[in-house]
Amino acid sequence: MRRGSDMSSKQKAAILMISLGPEVASNVYRHLREDEIEQLTLEIASIRKVESAERTPILAEFQELAVADQIIAQGGIEYAKDVLEKAMGQEKALSIIERLTSSLQVRPFEFARRTNPSQILSFIQNEHPQTIALVLSYLEPAQAAIILAELPQNIRADVAKRIAMMEATSPEVINSVERVLETKMASAQSVDVTDVGGLEAVVHILNGVDRATERNILESLESSDPELAESIKKMMFVFEDIVLLDNRAIQRVIRDIEQNDLMLALRTASEDVQDAVYRNMSKRMVETFKQDMEFAPPVRLRDVEEAQQRIVAQIRRLEEMGEIVIARGGGDDVLV
Numbered sequence: 001m002r003r004g005s006d007m008s009s010k011q012k013a014a015i016l017m018i019s020l021g022p023e024v025a026s027n028v029y030r031h032l033r034e035d036e037i038e039q040l041t042l043e044i045a046s047i048r049k050v051e052s053a054e055r056t057p058i059l060a061e062f063q064e065l066a067v068a069d070q071i072i073a074q075g076g077i078e079y080a081k082d083v084l085e086k087a088m089g090q091e092k093a094l095s096i097i098e099r100l101t102s103s104l105q106v107r108p109f110e111f112a113r114r115t116n117p118s119q120i121l122s123f124i125q126n127e128h129p130q131t132i133a134l135v136l137s138y139l140e141p142a143q144a145a146i147i148l149a150e151l152p153q154n155i156r157a158d159v160a161k162r163i164a165m166m167e168a169t170s171p172e173v174i175n176s177v178e179r180v181l182e183t184k185m186a187s188a189q190s191v192d193v194t195d196v197g198g199l200e201a202v203v204h205i206l207n208g209v210d211r212a213t214e215r216n217i218l219e220s221l222e223s224s225d226p227e228l229a230e231s232i233k234k235m236m237f238v239f240e241d242i243v244l245l246d247n248r249a250i251q252r253v254i255r256d257i258e259q260n261d262l263m264l265a266l267r268t269a270s271e272d273v274q275d276a277v278y279r280n281m282s283k284r285m286v287e288t289f290k291q292d293m294e295f296a297p298p299v300r301l302r303d304v305e306e307a308q309q310r311i312v313a314q315i316r317r318l319e320e321m322g323e324i325v326i327a328r329g330g331g332d333d334v335l336v
Contacts, residue, residue, distance in 0.1 A: 016059070112139055135177065136148065145205050214238070245326065265308040267293065
């Protein structure tokens with residue numbers, strides 16, 4: 001039998017939904033997000049049977065939290081703490097308050113992560129680059145990449161630089177930006193300092209934008225801040241960096257990718273990149289590739305760049321899996 005103390009919040013929520021019955025549970029579902037419904041449903045499906053000894057403490061805990069939540073709504077945390085201490089004692093009251101306040105904390109800009117990027121863009125595109133950088137730092141990398149690509153060209157690099165250089169941000173600043181975006185998020189009030197941004201954040205975002213945008217931003221950064229641009233590039237991998245791979249790694253990549261993608265990608269590749277690829281193919285395969293490329297009809301540059309991005313994505317996946325090593329110049333990448 002599972003004990004309440006050994007259960008996750010999801011397991012407890014699933015047992016609560018089962019205990020409430022289908023009709024009440026369905027009403028609760030109407031107030032949840034799609035991702036929450038999916039997670040909760042999977043948890044419910046994994047539970048075969050709920051024993052009375054499991055259900056009782058969970059229902060009691062839910063009742064305690066519900067009562068505390070209602071008291072907080074009437075008079076705030078301190079008022080709720082006083083009331084609960086008088087009713088249940090200090091230790092029990094503190095336990096309830098801690099659980100409740102931790103469950104109420106929401107990461108800043110949670111609303112934006114559930115919003116279409118084009119809608120977010122319409123809110124922030126005319127804001128100061130620092131404001132835009134702050135918002136993008138809190139978004140999912142895929143969302144931020146779309147927005148960054150759609151920003152005016154003259155501020156993209158500036159925004160990327162500000163994300164990379166961003167340090168801990170105070171709740172007051174976060175709340176100010178949220179007010180501009182007309183949100184009602186209050187979770188930042190419970191956070192003293194929030195770390196966002198940094199090189200890792202901007203690299204994640206740049207990895208998601210189209211190659212033309214990535215190149216434009218990196219070139220601008222090379223002009224304004226060469227040291228930062230170099231730091232970012234060391235953490236990234238672009239198609240031309242195939243020359244950094246050893247022969248075994250290139251052979252593995254060639255095996256794993258679509259040959260049509262490789263043929264497209266090589267159309268605009270430098271001679272160094274083409275040589276690195278061709279020397280890891282059989283002579284017959286090289287002849288076929290060169291012949292097909294020579295007689296192939298014209299293709300859009302965008303199609304070529306998308307093929308290069310797919311290859312880069314596969315290279316990054318292989319690196320994450322530890323299947324290949326990308327020599328970025330640091331001592332950690334040296335093979336002995």
